[in-house]
Amino acid sequence: MQTNYIFVTGGVASSLGKGITTASLAAILEARNLKVTIMKLDPYINIDPGTISPMQHGEVFVTEDGAETDLDLGHYERFIRTKMSKYNNLTSGQIYSEVLRKERRGDYLGATVQVIPHITNAIKERIIKCAKGYDIILVEIGGTVGDIESLPFLEAIRQMAVDLSRRHTMYIHLTLVPYIAAAREFKTKPTQHSVKELLSIGIQPDVLICRSNQAVSINTRAKIASFCNILDKAVISLIDVNPIYNILFLLESQNLDKYICQYFKLQVPLANLSEWKKIVDTEAKPIDKVTIGMVGKYVELPDAYKSVIEALQHGGLKNRITVNIKFIDSREIERKGVELLKSLAGILVPGGFGSSGIEGTLISTKYARENKIPYLGICLGMQIALIEYARNVAGIKNADSTEFSPDCKYPLVVLTSSHILNEDKKQYHNETYLGGTMRLGSQQCKLIPNSLVRKIYNTDIIFERHRHRYEVNNFLLKPIEEAGMRIVGRSNNRLVEIIEISDHPWFIGCQFHPEFNSTPRYGHPLFTAFIKAAHEYQKNSQKSFT
Structure with a gap:
């Protein structure tokens, strides 16, 4: 079966919960027996978040294969069974450094290297590589539509609808619909302007997920659908919920997964969310x-x-x-x-x-x-x-x-490198200019008998992930x-x-x-x-x- 691509963008404001929403939608699709993965495109020029202060970027999530990635990949792994890897997080820094290495080697045969087609082609190649073997890949584009640094990513995903056919690509736009208490009404203009920004670069969203502090009324959703040129049923209301796992039920109750499966012509069973229902019930009692x-x-x-x-x-x-x-x-x-x-x-x-x-x-x-x-x-x-x-x-x-x-x-x-054997240095070496070594990724640990941790894990061998430069x-x-x-x-x-x-x-x-x-x-x-x-x-x- 050909892979289907869902591109998730954000508009109006940041911190709307794009990562959690993307992960929740992926969990619902996975519950329909689909093989799903998620990818995050980050527009910053850093190669990865490993050198960014936690005060600016939050935690660095480490994958099994030792990649230092965006914290949203932690959301992805907590919501779906697919393990993330270095291919699931792509930054502008990675793309530009890759293209420049190719240019220095002469791979472009003397051509003038430009954002289009060289940068956008590199982005598309990475997305397709990450999607291989999956029924659906959800690709979250970091930042907010209108940010200058996001434009190469947006152009790349626009081109993919042409390269792969529109039938196998879907655009979901997460946007803010504020409720003005004094006027007792929702304001749709921010969403309209955000969609207009997308349209100006050639992307027509297929689904709008409207974030608000209370349920967006049916009339407001119909108004948004009319102005933004999409179906009424493709306008989804997403309110603040606690616990966050209720997002799955909120999206599923509005038939978003059904709409996606119909769009891609997927004949799959209904979502079995019993595991998530158990989690919500347990947390409530x-x-x-x-x-x-x-x-x-x-x-x-x-x-x-x-x-x-x-x-x-x-x-x-x-x-x-x-x-x-x-x-x-x-x-x-x-x-x-x-x-x-x-x-x-x-x-x-x-x-x-x-x-x-x-x-x-x-x-x-x-x-x-x-x-x-x-x-x-x-x-x-x-x-x-x-x-x-x-x-x-x-x-x-x-x-x-x-x-x-x-x-x-x-x-x-x-420091790790100062007390382990030379042959081990290669295993832990990280190509950065900070510290010289970093031990990263999942590695084996052997537990001793008659210990508390051996009893806790109930096994002799465990595999856990590392991120540090100093050892005992x-x-x-x-x-x-x-x-x-x-x-x-x-x-x-x-x-x-x-x-x-x-x-x-x-x-x-x-x-x-x-x-x-x-x-x-x-x-x-x-x-x-x-x-x-x-x-x-x-x-x-x-x-x-x-």
Whole structure:
């Protein structure tokens, strides 16, 4: 069967939820037994978001094959079963660098290299490559229609309707329809102007998804359809919903998936959304709630920890427990002390880079260890746990990371390239000008018997995703292990992957990022166990108090 292409654009304003909407629609189509994938086109000139500050871009989502991608790919993996790869995220920087490399090699035979056809052809080639083997690919174009930097992408997807035939291409435009309370009416002019902008470059949308804070009336939808030259049934109202999984039912109730299947002439069964119905029902009927403290330095912008937040919620779903996340700036702990950590059922220290706020994470980790509070340290959080334990339990006062103190006397955590064998450097090498090495993507870890994590995972071998430049220094671990810290998981080349403390009810640190493998349907073993432990701690604390 020939692949069908759905191109999703956004208009009027950013942050309308284009990524979540695209992922939700993909989930409905997947539930109709269609093989679906999603691709994100980002107009920025960076090669990837790996060097962009989390304050500007949010988290970097890492795929199994080690690509650093846009956080929307995390939404895609959480909503559909298809695993994302380096081919599912394309930036302007990647396209321009590829075209320039070809030009330097002489591939264009002396031709003048231009946006059309060379840039647009490169974009189309990447989209077609990503779509191979799928019934439907949804391609989300980042930014807002009218942005100068998005024009090459829009021109490329316009051309694809000609190259592939209009019957196998569909354009969906997500737009804002504001409701003016004082006038008691919806305003359609922003949508009309946004569609006019699309038409000016040759794209006629087939579907309009209208975002508003309340359901767009039938009359308003008919007016939009008339002015924008599309069918009434192709104007979809999308309001704010909680939980976000209700978006699937909102779109399906308006027959958007039926309209798409009819458009592409697909003979497929109705969508089976029973799994998603179970998730929504479970979230609506929790048996209890817990408060988890997330201690980091980007907490004022939660998108920086998007996958961690989602994974905590998934852990709550698996336990039928509502998870309230208290975002705590580690620098505030340095100023105000452990009072900010009181009344927490669990403490999580996520990944991060740089020395800012490190003292606050050390204080938090010590507090969790000494007070037997469930603790989960991820990447940096694991390294912090080791340093804190080395200093305060093993008695190694000058233990540190060379990331924070390059000339420290006891470098417990060091740059990857400075302590692994030469043949391993190639495996972790990342072609950037920052740091020289980066360990990326899914890698194998072997768990030891009779450990808590072995019981949690219920398997000897696991595969988890990494994103870091610093590793634990194996040569300095002996006194720390003798003091009671257990190394319970290692990579194939003996790098430390997981630690735990035997005399603590639930204290686990992992070098990898388990949040990237968590989904609402399946959760993740570590997060499910962490929330369960937090709930047990909370119950026991309440008993002690009474």
